[in-house]
Amino acid sequence: xxxxxxxxxxxxxxxxxxxxxVDAEGLDAVSIRRLAAELGVQGPSLYNHFATKxxxxxxxxxxxxxxxxxxxxxxxxxxxxxxxxxHSYRAALAAHPNIVPYxxxxxxxxPGALAMADAVYxxxxxxxxxxxxxxxxxxxxxxxxxxxxxxxxxxGFAEDPAVYAEQYPHLSQAHLLAGHxxxxxxxxxxxGLDLLIDGLDRSKGN
Amino acid sequence: xxxxxxxxxxxxxxxxxxxxxVDAEGLDAVSIRRLAAELGVQGPSLYNHFATKxxxxxxxxxxxxxxxxxxxxxxxxxxxxxxxxxHSYRAALAAHPNIVPYxxxxxxxxPGALAMADAVYxxxxxxxxxxxxxxxxxxxxxxxxxxxxxxxxxxGFAEDPAVYAEQYPHLSQAHLLAGHxxxxxxxxxxxGLDLLIDGLDRSKGN
DNA sequence: GCACCTAAACTAGCGGTGTAAGTTTTATGG
DNA sequence: CCATAAAACTTACACCGCTAGTTTAGGTGC
Numbered sequence: 190x191x192x193x194x195x196x197x198x199x200x201x202x203x204x205x206x207x208x209x210x211v212d213a214e215g216l217d218a219v220s221i222r223r224l225a226a227e228l229g230v231q232g233p234s235l236y237n238h239f240a241t242k243x244x245x246x247x248x249x250x251x252x253x254x255x256x257x258x259x260x261x262x263x264x265x266x267x268x269x270x271x272x273x274x275x276h277s278y279r280a281a282l283a284a285h286p287n288i289v290p291y292x293x294x295x296x297x298x299x300p301g302a303l304a305m306a307d308a309v310y311x312x313x314x315x316x317x318x319x320x321x322x323x324x325x326x327x328x329x330x331x332x333x334x335x336x337x338x339x340x341x342x343x344x345g346f347a348e349d350p351a352v353y354a355e356q357y358p359h360l361s362q363a364h365l366l367a368g369h370x371x372x373x374x375x376x377x378x379x380x381g382l383d384l385l386i387d388g389l390d391r392s393k394g395n
Numbered sequence: 396x397x398x399x400x401x402x403x404x405x406x407x408x409x410x411x412x413x414x415x416x417v418d419a420e421g422l423d424a425v426s427i428r429r430l431a432a433e434l435g436v437q438g439p440s441l442y443n444h445f446a447t448k449x450x451x452x453x454x455x456x457x458x459x460x461x462x463x464x465x466x467x468x469x470x471x472x473x474x475x476x477x478x479x480x481x482h483s484y485r486a487a488l489a490a491h492p493n494i495v496p497y498x499x500x501x502x503x504x505x506p507g508a509l510a511m512a513d514a515v516y517x518x519x520x521x522x523x524x525x526x527x528x529x530x531x532x533x534x535x536x537x538x539x540x541x542x543x544x545x546x547x548x549x550x551g552f553a554e555d556p557a558v559y560a561e562q563y564p565h566l567s568q569a570h571l572l573a574g575h576x577x578x579x580x581x582x583x584x585x586x587g588l589d590l591l592i593d594g595l596d597r598s599k600g601n
Numbered sequence: 602g603c604a605c606c607t608a609a610a611c612t613a614g615c616g617g618t619g620t621a622a623g624t625t626t627t628a629t630g631g
Numbered sequence: 632c633c634a635t636a637a638a639a640c641t642t643a644c645a646c647c648g649c650t651a652g653t654t655t656a657g658g659t660g661c
Binding site for chain 2: 290293294297298300302303304306307308310311314320321324325326327328329331332333334335336337339340342343345346347352353356357358359360362363366373374376377378380381383384385387388389392
């Protein structure tokens, strides 16, 4: 099949299909040939629209980041804005967990990530934070969100109690963690967000 | 070459070579054949010692985690212990940044990670923290450390100011971040650790 | 001391990967 | 109306993780 009368592909269609495939079957399921097959096309055709496979995944990752809601920095107190942003940020990653390892890898210099950084930094500076401090706060939030979205802490423990009995005396209840996985992970995140915001609030007056 | 008079390989030698290769050239440089070549051997020979490539990388990751110093939980106040552990944990990952994306991916059920969890959880509970809270604190620290070790925040910004001028009004100074990369990243981590410990300290009395 | 079994290397090869090169046909701009 | 660019194609390369089967050295029981 030479050039068709109407284009079969577009950047948007490719990104959408890649995102769906990542969500459904994970990062490893995304190969050029497999993705092309989902689009009814041969593998190398994708290179007419993207230079490399990573460019495709970059676009998928950025699409996820672009869904984060930063509007609170326009309308709310900085405390409430940080809280809403943090929850929205984490929720966006949690909605597409399979792309998170990729997203966390490289620096996010794409439009969605930059727009988010712009809104957050601008909001914090407008609220009176010194630039250096605003940078640290933004970085810190990123650490917390990506760290929590990346690997479940609770899932790191086997469900078989026998694993711990012998060698790890304090982990005798650890096998229960996997069952409460979501509440443990979100509880830890909420704790971190609270400590962070309260601590900043207290330090601001000084 | 059939079986040699003296074994050429051992699990330890393979892990050491893999760690060196990861450190020197990154995760992508580690292929079975390449790693074997470093060891003066053909690729499939490695499968006499490890079942899969991931098993090798797991061992590398666990060796890094095993270097984290948790002794402070035996000798110090929980506040100081958390601080020392946090710094040691982050330093261990920062010393081998290329393995971090791999480490952050999967659950760490290997001996080094479990020993660390055991010491931390045991220390916090001994200090009087309720088990659920101790779990959250451990998880939170992991989020902070892996989040900060994983991707440099500062490196996410291009050094070319022109990138920002048009579209991102608040990021006009962002091109300077890459230059202060380390101080920005460690400053944000230190801020987070301080806020976390101070906040916990204040909440403990209640 | 010999037979046996396992260990640890090998070679060959399968199916899959990302991507480069070159081909063909269609759509479009000067 | 023709030249050019676009968008699909096919072919092919070098590499990937891993399996299977082979060969020989080392250690163990009779």
